[in-house]
Amino acid sequence: KNEKPFPKVDIIDIFKNRVQEYLEYRFEGKIINHLEYRGGKWSEEYKWKILPQVHNEFFKTRITKDNIIEKIEILRKNNPQSGSFVSWTNIDDLKKFAENDRAKVADLFTQLFDEKNNIADRINYFIEAGKKFKKDIKLGTPLFGYILAIFNPGKYPLFKGSTWQYIKKIVGGDALNIGKKYERFTEYCIKIGEYLIKNNLLRDISVNNVLVTKDLKALNGQDFFYILERNVPVESPVSSRVKNQEDKNNPNHTNMAKxxxxxILYGPPGTGKTYLTINKALEIINDDGNYCQGKSREELVKQFNVLKQNGQIEFITFHQSYSYEEFIEGIRPVLEGELNTQCATEVKYRIKDGIFKRICRNALNNPKVNHVLIIDEINRGNISKIFGELITLIEDDKRKGRENELSATLPYSGEIFSVPINLYLLGTMNTADRSIALIDIALRRRFVFEEIMPNYDLLNNNIGDLNLRKLLIKLNKKIEILIDRDHQIGHSYFMNLNTEADLHSTWYNKVIPLLQEYFYNDWEKLTKLLGKYNQQDNTGFIEYKKDGEYQDLLGDEYADYDIDQLPAEFHKYNPGELISALAKYYG
Incomplete structure (x- = not known):
């Protein structure tokens, strides 16, 4: 009610002197330097491809209360991980709103797309309905820009707050509500888009293998303002390299060029190797070694899963039976026809791509975007059998585009195959696994190994009188003496333990079975590690059988046996007793 009129301006008159600058960036290749310097996100380059695809998926069926959650999930999965169209909290709040009242939200979507009313009224009506569900609901302008651009990218632009602030700084004007803000932004984008088309300044081009169509007025107008907002001077290749070096020297940015x-992340079990692959993958994808700092685990996992769905990250676990045909390509039977009493199903054989070939293809088709293949338990597989002749191709200098580029002809499809430079292989290896000695020399030579050991600083809590950090340190020191450092116990076994019951469950269901595997029922060493059970003061864990049953079974030979050679078992304390026993034995 207190808003002042936004100034009526001739947006063409204000910006037409910047058109040539925009065209140089967009159509003469300078956009590449611009994006490299500013950390441009793939969503800006690929919006022309994504939005029509999402439109087809979203409007494949009409919107109803029965499928509204499914429709919102389409918005979620296609929201780019890097350079998102809209904040994830907006989509989360929208989904919660729909889960509370499916029919209402389905109707709101229908009204949002009803062009009999103006844009501002449609958006503001949607927001007011959302506030009745939750007063502080987050439904921002970028959300409606995303939804409406999916509806019609020629008529409705994507919205970025920074771009709007850039425009407002130039044309002036007071703050507007969300609906009117998007309405005015749309007006500006369409006018610019029409001007570019009318003067035949746009042409269909391919940016990173994606066709940029000249007839999408609103989207091209948004692109115009987005590029100019960055306001990067046209750079020669030399100046571009200088600026990139300045970015690398910035202490707040860790470039992933090295x-x-x-x-391969290797170390004892429970040290968080698989856990760390999520962080490593996101740092690689975003080309920023500090990317995960300050972000919650929930947020990182959500981003990781979206990238998996998009095919930018793949995850596989190797095992002894895993083969070349599953990893690269192989011939697989395909059933055709129908089974009935008179006719059996016809079996045909077709070549099926494996996970490695698929992600290599994705990386080749998207050369400006990093891709990551995570191979869990990489040492459990037969590396020579799985990679075959392609093991050489994964070396850095043998990849496509490198000075020593190599390719190979695949045996089944006959395709010429090479490994792209924007694909990263990230493996994990459990050093306590007995197959560690069988690591293929080819694997050792072609991978960098990063050791991940127990991080005791992550354990800073007590349960009763027991300090978990000190417990694990002393336990691992003994293990290192009795076996080696590769068989230590990782910190993750003792994380998130808050009660006696938590520790009791972890100790007897996870730690003890792991120690049994380590020591192969060597009760003498287990006794040195955990102590012999003493009933008088309730300490120690290894309880030897000394009853008359064994004397009766062995007879005169009983005297020939050392007591430590007789059958033993782990004494089972109750939760309260366990805390006391561990505290006494390990100080």
Whole structure:
């Protein structure tokens, strides 16, 4: 009610002297330097491709209360991870609103797309309905820009707050509500888009293998303002390299240029190797070694899963039976026809791509975007059998575009195959696994190995009188003496333990079975590690059988046996007793 009129301006008159600058960036290749310097996100380059695809998926069926959650999930999965169209909290709040009242939200979507009313009224009506569900609901302008651009990218632009602030700084004007803000932004984008088309300044081009169509007025107008907002001077290749070096020297930015193409995280079980692959993958994808700092685990996992769905990250676990045909390509039977009493199903054989070939293809088709293949338990597989002749191709200097580029002809399809430079292989290896000695020399030579050991600083809590950090340190020191450092116990076994019951469950269901595997029922060493059970003061864990049953079974030979050679078992304390026993034995 207190808003002042936004100034009526001739947006063409204000910006037409910047048109040539925009065209140089967009159509003469300078956009590449611009995006490299500013950390441009793939969503800006690929909006022309994404939005029509999402439109087809979203409007495949009409919107109803029965499928509204499914429709919102389409918005979620297609919201780019890097350079998102809209904040994830907006989509989360929208989904919660729909889960509370499916029919209402389905109707709101229908009204949002009803062009009999103006844009501002449609958006503001949607927001007011959302506030009745939750007063502080987050439904921002970028959300409606995303939804409406999916509806019609020629008529409705994507919205970025920074771009709007850039325009407002130039044309002046007071704040507007969300609906009117998007309405005015749309007006400006369409006018610019029409001007570019009318003067035949746009042409269909391919940016990173994506066709940029000249007839999408609103989207081209948004692109115009987005590029100019960055306001990067036209740079020669030399000045571009200088600026990139300045970025690398910035203490707040860690460029991933030195990140090895093939990396294996190795260490004892429970040290968080698989856990860390999520962080590593996101840092590689975003080309920023500090990307995960300050972000919650929930947020990182959500981003990781979206990238998996998009095919930018793949995850596989190797095992002894895993083969070349599953990893690269192989011939697989396909059933055709119908089974009935008179005719059996016809079996045909077709070549099926494996996970490695698929992600290599994705990386080749998207050369400006990093891709990551995570191989869990990489040492459990037969590396020579799985990679075959392609093991050489994963080396950095043998990849496509490198000075020593190599390719190979695949045996089944006959395709010429090479490994792209924007694909990273990230493996994990459990050093306590007995197959560690069988690591293929080819694997050792082609991967960088990063050791991940127990991080005791992550354990800072007590349960009763027991300090978990000190417990694990002393336990691992004994294990290192009795076996080696590769068989230590990782910190993750003792994380998130808050009660006696939590520790009791972890100790007897996870730690003890792991120790049994380590020591192969060597009760003498287990006794040195955990102590012999003493009933008088309730300490120690290894309880030897000394009853008359064994004397009766062995007879005169009983005296020939050392007591430590007789059958033993782990004494089972109750939760309260366990805390006391561990505290006494390990100080």
């Amino acid at each position: 990140q090895p193409k093939n990396l």
